[in-house]
Structure formats: C-alpha cells, structure tokens
Amino acid sequence: xxxxxxxxxxxxxxxxxxxxxxxxxxxxxxxxxxxxxxxxxxxxxxxxxxxxxxxxxxxxxxxxxxxxxxxxxxxxxxxxxxxxxxxxxxxxxxxxxxxxxxxxxxxxxxxxxxxxxxxxxxxxxxxxxxxxxxxxxxxxxxxxxxxxxxxxxxxxxxxxxxxxxxxxxxxxxxxxxxxxxxxxxxxxxxxxxxxxxxxxxxxxxxxxxxxxxxxxxxxxxxxxxxxxxxxxxxxxxxxxxxxxxxxxxxxxxxxxxxxxxxxxxxxxxxxxxxxxxxxxxxxxxxxxxxxxxxxxxxxxxxxxxxxxxxxxxxxxx
Amino acid sequence: xxxxxxxxxxxxxxxxxxxxxxxxxxxxxxxxxxxxxxxxxxxxxxxxxxxxxxxxxxxxxxxxxxxxxxxxxxxxxxxxxxxxxxxxxxxxxxxxxxxxxxxxxxxxxxxxxxxxxxxxxxxxxxxxxxxxxxxxxxxxxxxxxxxxxxxxxxxxxxxxxxxxxxxxxxxxxxxxxxxxxxxxxxxxxxxxxxxxxxxxxxxxxxxxxxxxxxxxxxxxxxxxxxxxxxxxxxxxxxxxxxxxxxxxxxxxxxxxxxxxxxxxxxxxxxxxxxxxxxxxxxxxxxxxxxxxxxxxxxxxxxxxxxxxxxxxxxxxxxxxxxxxxxxxxxxxxxxxxxxxxxxxxxxxxxxxxxxxxxxxxxxxxxxxxxxxxxxxxxxxxxxxxxxxxxxxxxxxxxxxxxxxxxxxxxxxxxxxxxxxxxxxxxxxxxxxxxxxxxxxxxxxxxxxxxxxxxxxxxxxxxxxxxxxxxxxxxxxxxxxxxxxxxxxxxxx
Ligand SMILES: Nc1nc2c(ncn2[C@@H]2O[C@H](COP(=O)(O)OP(=O)(O)OP(=O)(O)O)[C@@H](O)[C@H]2O)c(=O)[nH]1
Ligand SMILES: [Mg+2]
Numbered sequence: 001x002x003x004x005x006x007x008x009x010x011x012x013x014x015x016x017x018x019x020x021x022x023x024x025x026x027x028x029x030x031x032x033x034x035x036x037x038x039x040x041x042x043x044x045x046x047x048x049x050x051x052x053x054x055x056x057x058x059x060x061x062x063x064x065x066x067x068x069x070x071x072x073x074x075x076x077x078x079x080x081x082x083x084x085x086x087x088x089x090x091x092x093x094x095x096x097x098x099x100x101x102x103x104x105x106x107x108x109x110x111x112x113x114x115x116x117x118x119x120x121x122x123x124x125x126x127x128x129x130x131x132x133x134x135x136x137x138x139x140x141x142x143x144x145x146x147x148x149x150x151x152x153x154x155x156x157x158x159x160x161x162x163x164x165x166x167x168x169x170x171x172x173x174x175x176x177x178x179x180x181x182x183x184x185x186x187x188x189x190x191x192x193x194x195x196x197x198x199x200x201x202x203x204x205x206x207x208x209x210x211x212x213x214x215x216x217x218x219x220x221x222x223x224x225x226x227x228x229x230x231x232x233x234x235x236x237x238x239x240x241x242x243x244x245x246x247x248x249x250x251x252x253x254x255x256x257x258x259x260x261x262x263x264x265x266x267x268x269x270x271x272x273x274x275x276x277x278x279x280x281x282x283x284x285x286x287x288x289x290x291x292x293x294x295x296x297x298x299x300x301x302x303x304x305x306x307x308x309x310x311x312x313x314x315x316x317x
Numbered sequence: 318x319x320x321x322x323x324x325x326x327x328x329x330x331x332x333x334x335x336x337x338x339x340x341x342x343x344x345x346x347x348x349x350x351x352x353x354x355x356x357x358x359x360x361x362x363x364x365x366x367x368x369x370x371x372x373x374x375x376x377x378x379x380x381x382x383x384x385x386x387x388x389x390x391x392x393x394x395x396x397x398x399x400x401x402x403x404x405x406x407x408x409x410x411x412x413x414x415x416x417x418x419x420x421x422x423x424x425x426x427x428x429x430x431x432x433x434x435x436x437x438x439x440x441x442x443x444x445x446x447x448x449x450x451x452x453x454x455x456x457x458x459x460x461x462x463x464x465x466x467x468x469x470x471x472x473x474x475x476x477x478x479x480x481x482x483x484x485x486x487x488x489x490x491x492x493x494x495x496x497x498x499x500x501x502x503x504x505x506x507x508x509x510x511x512x513x514x515x516x517x518x519x520x521x522x523x524x525x526x527x528x529x530x531x532x533x534x535x536x537x538x539x540x541x542x543x544x545x546x547x548x549x550x551x552x553x554x555x556x557x558x559x560x561x562x563x564x565x566x567x568x569x570x571x572x573x574x575x576x577x578x579x580x581x582x583x584x585x586x587x588x589x590x591x592x593x594x595x596x597x598x599x600x601x602x603x604x605x606x607x608x609x610x611x612x613x614x615x616x617x618x619x620x621x622x623x624x625x626x627x628x629x630x631x632x633x634x635x636x637x638x639x640x641x642x643x644x645x646x647x648x649x650x651x652x653x654x655x656x657x658x659x660x661x662x663x664x665x666x667x668x669x670x671x672x673x674x675x676x677x678x679x680x681x682x683x684x685x686x687x688x689x690x691x692x693x694x695x696x697x698x699x700x701x702x703x704x705x706x707x708x709x710x711x712x713x714x715x716x717x718x719x720x721x722x723x724x725x726x727x728x729x730x731x732x733x734x735x736x737x738x739x740x741x742x743x744x745x746x747x748x749x750x751x752x753x754x755x756x757x758x759x760x761x762x763x764x765x766x767x768x769x770x771x772x773x774x775x776x777x778x779x780x781x782x783x784x785x786x787x788x789x790x791x792x793x794x795x796x797x798x799x800x801x802x803x804x805x806x807x808x809x
C-alpha cells in the first residue's frame with residue numbers, strides 16, 4: 001500500500017493518538033450505533049464494499065463497532081470488471097490484512113453480452129452492471145439488510161433518504177412514502193422479501209470523511225493522491241489511460257500529468273482532477289477551497305437532474 | 318467550508334468550560350411552518366450565502382430554475398433542497414432534507430421540513446433530533462393553524478429555542494408594524510407552550526435579507542441579529558443526565574473468555590468499579606472494563622458507543638438496560654405518554670402495537686385519553702387519535718418496561734410505535750410518567766358508578782369539566798340489562 005501505514009503503526013499510534021474532535025466523535029458514535037442495531041435486528045446483513053474512501057471509512061467503523069469480535073457479516077463487492085486495477089489490488093490486500101469475508105459479484109451478462117461502458121453508454125451500462133448486478137447479488141444472498149456508505153451531502157435525493165432506507169421485494173425505494181425516523185430509534189421490522197439499506201455515514205460530509213481518515217490512519221487507495229499519471233481527455237473528463245482495454249479514439253492522445261481522483265468507480269466513467277495534493281493535509285485544504293462538488297467527476301450523475309433518484313427507485317444504492 | 322471544531326471552541330467564552338465540549342458538536346436545527354412560507358427558500362439562501370453551494374451545483378440550479386424564475390430574476394433557491402422529482406414538479410416539499418453547512422464559528426445540520434399537513438410525520442422526523450426550530454411565517458398571512466401545530470410538535474419533542482422568521486417581508490413593503498404584530502402574537506403562542514427563548518427576525522429569504530447578510534438597507538428599523546448570527550449563538554441540546562443508562566444493543570462473545578455488552582450510553586457517565594443494575598431483571602454487578610477499539614477507557618459519557626464488561630456472570634441480553642444503582646429509571650407495566658400519530662389509520666383504541674425504545678421492542682396496548690386542540694391549546698377527551706393528532710395516551714405492557722421521562726432523558730424517554738400488520742412507524746411518543754396500577758385513575762379512593770343512557774353520557778363527557786379530568790374516569794359501554802346486573806352485584 002503506498003499509503004504505507006500498516007496495522008502495527010496504527011496500533012502503535014493509538015496510545016499517543018490525540019482524541020478525536022467532538023464532531024467526528026459524535027459521527028463515529030452514531031455510525032457504530034447503527035452498525036450494532038442492524039447487526040442485532042436483521043437475520044442476514046451484508047456490507048456493500050466499493051473500495052472507495054467512504055467504504056474504507058465504513059469498514060473501519062464496522063471493525064470498531066464489533067471489536068473485539070469479528071465483523072459479523074460478509075462484505076459484498078459488486079464488480080463490473082472495469083474498476084481501476086489499483087482498486088482491486090488494494091481490496092485484496094485489505095481482505096487479507098483484516099481477515100474479512102468478501103463476496104464478489106459480477107453480472108454474468110457483462111461477459112455473455114459484452115456489456116462495456118464504451119459500447120452501451122454510461123446509463124445502460126450502469127443499469128446492467130451496477131443496478132441489476134446489485135439486485136441479483138442481494139437476492140442470491142437473501143440479504144435482508146445491506147450497509148452502504150452513501151452520505152446525504154452527496155446529492156439532493158440522498159439528502160432526503162432515511163438512515164434505514166426501506167426497499168420493496170424488488171428493491172424499489174419509494175421516496176414519497178418513507179417511514180418516519182424519529183430520534184435514533186430505527187424501525188427494523190420488515191416482511192419477507194423486503195429489505196433495508198442502512199447508511200451509517202448519512203450525516204457525514206466529504207470533509208468529515210477526509211478528516212476522519214487522517215485522524216484514524218485509515219488506508220485508502222493511492223489513486224486519491226496526486227501522482228504523474230497517463231490520461232486521455234474524453235467528454236470533458238480526464239480518463240486514466242493505463243488499462244489496455246481503453247482504445248484511443250481518433251484525435252485522442254495519451255497525455256501525462258499530475259492528477260488524482262476525488263471519487264473512484266469504473267475507470268472509463270470517472271474523471272480525474274488536476275491536483276498536486278500528495279498528502280491528506282493537502283487533500284483537506286484543497287477540499288476546503290474546492291469550488292466544485294465531488295460528484296462532478298462522475299459521468300453517471302451528470303446524465304440528467306434527478307437521475308440518482310431514478311436509479312435508486314430502480315434499486316441502485 | 319467546514320469550520321474546524323477548534324475554531325468553534327474559541328468562539329465560546331472560557332467560563333463555560335463544561336459547555337464548550339458540547340457545543341463543538343454541530344447545531345441541529347429545523348425549519349418549520351405552513352406551506353409556502355418559504356422554508357426551503359430560506360435554507361437554500363443560507364447554503365448559498367455561506368458558500369455551501371459549489372459551482373457545478375449552482376450551474377444545475379440556474380438550469381433547473383429557468384422558466385420558474387421569480388420577478389426578481391433570482392434562482393429558485395428552494396430547488397437546492399427540494400431534490401425529489403415529485404417535489405420539483407409540484408413546487409412543494411414532501412420529505413425532510415438534511416443539509417450541512419458551516420460558518421467560521423460553527424457547523425450546522427439543518428433539516429428542511431415540509432409545511433403540508435399531509436406530511437406532518439416528516440416534520441416530526443426532523444424535529445425529534447433538533448436543538449432549535451426556525452419557525453417561518455409569511456408576513457402577509459401571519460400565524461396559521463399549521464404554524465401552531467409545528468410549534469407545538471417542536472415543543473413536545475423538547476425544542477426550547479425558537480427563531481421566528483417573519484418571511485417575505487419584502488412583499489409588505491418592509492412593514493415594521495406588521496412585523497411587530499406577528500412577533501407579538503408568536504411570543505404569546507411560544508410562551509403558552511413554555512418556550513422562553515425566542516428571537517424574531519424580519520427576513521426576505523428570497524433576497525437574502527437578514528439571513529447571512531443584514532437587511533439594513535431596506536429595514537433600517539431592525540437592529541437585531543441576522544438569522545445566522547442567532548444560530549451561531551444557540552446552544553446544542555444537552556443530554557440531560559439523571560444517571561448512567563446503557564440500552565444493550567448486542568452481547569459480544571468473540572470467545573469463551575470475553576463477554577461484553579455493546580450499546581450507546583444514553584445518559585450519565587460510567588467508570589470501572591461503578592455498581593450497576595441490569596433492568597428489568599434487577600441483578601446487580603460492578604463495571605470491570607470499558608472496551609473500545611482504540612484503548613481500554615477509564616470512563617464513558619452520554620453519546621459514547623462502548624462495550625461494557627461486568628465483574629460477574631449475569632444474564633444480560635439485547636433490550637435490557639444497564640443503569641447506575643443509585644439513580645434508576647422507572648420500571649412498570651403502565652406508563653403515561655404523549656404522542657403524535659403519524660399515519661392515515663391514526664391510533665386505534667385497544668389495538669396492540671410494537672413499541673420500540675432504545676434497543677428494546679415489546680408489545681403494548683395504547684389507550685388514547687385526550688387530544689390537543691390546536692386552536693385553543695386545550696386537551697379534549699377522546700379514545701382515538703387521527704393522523705397528525707397530538708394526544709395523551711396510557712400504555713400497558715405485557716412485560717416490565719423501563720423508561721425515564723422524556724423531560725429527564727430524551728433517549729430513554731422516547732419511543733416509536735410500529736403497526737404489527739404493516740410494520741410501518743405509526744407514532745412517535747414521549748413518556749410523561751408512570752401510570753401506576755393502583756395510582757392513576759384509581760388513586761382517589763371514593764368512586765361513584767353511574768349507569769346512564771349513552772346519549773346522556775356522551776353529552777356529559779363533552780363538557781369541559783369532564784374532559785379536563787378524563788384521566789380520572791373509567792367509561793365502559795354496555796347494555797341496560799348488563800349494567801343492572803353489575804350494579805345489583807355491588808349492592809350485595
Ligand atoms: N418575495 C418573496 N418570495 C419568497 C420569499 N421566500 C420564499 N418566497 C417564495 O415563496 C414560494 C414558496 O417557497 P418555498 O421555499 O418553496 O416554501 P416552503 O415553505 O418550503 O414550502 P413547503 O415546503 O412546500 O411547505 C416560492 O415561490 C418562493 O420563491 C421571500 O422572502 N420573498
Ligand atoms: Mg419547502
């Protein structure tokens with residue numbers, strides 16, 4: 001891991017580690033509470049693990065919540081086959097290091113029908129390889145609760161979502177009829193086939209995530225840090241040009257520059273930003289003066305206003 | 318954007334050392350009031366003027382506002398909050414939106430709640446965790462029944478700080494007399510609800526006057542604080558502490574040698590060596606260790622998510638509460654509570670619900686006793702609560718229940734009711750006290766049993782004197798023959 005912090009160091013730091021500031025502490029307490037509540041009330045919980053910074057924080061909180069025991073549920077990675085290579089190697093190392101149960105699911109239609117972000121367009125591709133894949137994976141595991149790392153500050157329809165987000169047997173979200181969710185009393189009662197998506201990071205902002213990663217020494221994929229990397233410009237985005245499957249279109253040239261990623265997903269759909277931020281301090285100060293939101297780099301959210309809500313109604317996280 | 322917590326600390330006077338730690342948490346606030354009073358516009362404006370809106374979001378807002386532009390040519394700030402398609406289509410708020418913003422002095426979590434009566438449940442959702450409520454009133458229409466409903470629900474849920482935003486003041490020609498009139502009426506309402514901390518501010522949410530920037534240019538007569546200045550000075554809710562409370566969420570047994578009770582401290586503090594009681598069983602033990610991921614701690618306080626290890630083998634399971642031995646909550650099978658009915662079926666008399674409080678879920682039957690009349694603030698007798706009604710109820714449990722009053726502890730005194738058929742959350746409630754089996758309605762020793770024709774009884778019960786003491790009376794419907802039998806029995 002280029003983050004170069006290992007467990008031993010983190011542990012060693014624990015004794016001298018300054019206490020978390022009260023704001024982060026409150027967020028951490030809330031998340032741990034949610035983890036424990038879901039684990040106690042549901043029969044088959046699972047945690048969606050997407051390898052990004054939010055997932056890394058989520059995983060760290062899960063380990064804290066169940067310490068000194070193991071995390072009492074598996075992690076599910078819905079892979080598309082188009083993730084950044086560094087994400088996959090990071091994932092495998094984390095699974096080994098923390099002794100996690102990881103389930104990987106790739107929609108077989110991807111290979112069978114050759115569904116790619118290049119041939120099918122981002123909307124259709126996301127539909128099949130992410131939304132449909134997620135539904136299948138959740139059905140296959142008969143999971144009745146799935147943790148996700150979504151935050152309310154990410155997007156306007158997320159801002160409306162409950163911490164326990166109720167889903168019908170076909171995984172639909174009905175934003176007009178959400179259950180009231182008062183205090184920190186969560187209603188975990190569901191009927192057969194229904195399920196709940198639980199969001200322990202609901203009240204975290206992007207800056208909170210980074211400040212927490214820093215305070216807790218949480219390992220993250222090195223792609224978040226600036227480095228000289230090859231890229232091509234496409235549809236106004238800088239696409240990482242490392243994967244041999246990326247074919248240059250007429251007029252495109254491979255360039256190189258100091259870039260990093262604010263969010264991570266499928267490499268052909270995730271735009272990099274120009275940045276010289278090589279440390280967490282750099283990232284945080286860059287963020288505090290950022291003039292655009294993190295979602296800007298994601299093709300999936302730009303398709304149309306309200307596209308996230310539409311996807312969620314269809315079962316997307 | 319996010320102010321660092323240390324900056325917040327220094328913004329508070331050093332004398333209040335105890336408060337300082339507490340107030341570095343973000344202030345949680347809600348906006349409430351009637352439909353179209355401008356709640357979402359106000360929060361949108363607040364986000365805009367505190368630079369919480371990024372360039373790409375601003376561009377989206379400009380695009381989405383086109384065609385819907387107001388006469389001032391300003392963007393429709395409400396669209397920053399009304400993120401659901403149905404909301405955008407109808408131009409109303411349906412569900413709560415949670416937003417995060419900060420100034421140099423403090424960070425805030427704001428819940429923008431809907432004004433429509435139909436969506437009162439979503440307003441209650443937002444109010445349950447708020448420290449402060451910003452009540453909006455349209456300067457042209459003044460205080461409406463919905464304003465009263467929201468002010469009442471906010472108070473029931475423990476909010477003791479109100480900001481009255483007399484909005485759309487631009488549409489009254491910045492009429493000072495109108496502002497004074499509404500503020501006066503509102504202060505009376507708030508005082509009748511027991512709220513003393515009220516700041517009234519004339520505001521134009523749309524134009525951004527007295528929100529973040531002052532409105533002196535148009536309202537030289539107003540010399541008070543802007544909305545954001547008021548929020549920066551407000552206090553966060555304290556977790557009233559009557560004694561240590563740990564609702565047990567789960568028992569952690571990673572191996573034979575370790576047994577820990579996991580949960581979030583719901584009040585008070587604990588340290589190794591403290592004597593505790595497990596409720597409802599009543600078994601006593603001492604605290605051996607407080608385990609967290611980072612280190613073994615020497616104390617834990619309200620809000621901390623911990624794992625507690627006791628010094629002896631006792632039977633503890635999820636739903637139990639571990640409490641300090643010298644300051645225990647109430648236990649019993651019947652309690653009095655106030656609640657807000659949140660679903661179309663209301664609360665039906667005698668129906669058995671699931672009640673969830675802390676980590677405990679148990680069966681309960683609910684007997685509504687009276688309902689709040691929002692027009693005059695009186696409680697009138699009833700045995701059924703319709704949707705959005707605020708009522709007093711008696712709760713009866715099959716098994717021992719454990720509560721504090723909501724007044725004393727906002728966690729161990731709060732509960733939700735769940736419909737056993739639909740599994741939906743149908744009410745949010747607050748415990749007001751124990752309804753002891755022999756106390757309560759049976760405590761006055763001398764009783765009179767009357768047998769009356771039903772219509773006469775109805776008229777009697779509709780009188781004010783009866784309604785005001787509805788709690789003290791028992792009423793059963795039966796037929797004349799059976800009533801005669803019962804009375805005959807008594808004569809023996
Ligand atoms: N002139 C003027 N118009 C305003 C002001 N504040 C809000 N409005 C307008 O009032 C209308 C309703 O505003 P919203 O913010 O949607 O009202 P709301 O209270 O959030 O409504 P609900 O959430 O549906 O209850 C919009 O057309 C706003 O542009 C103001 O200060 N001045
Ligand atoms: Mg609104």
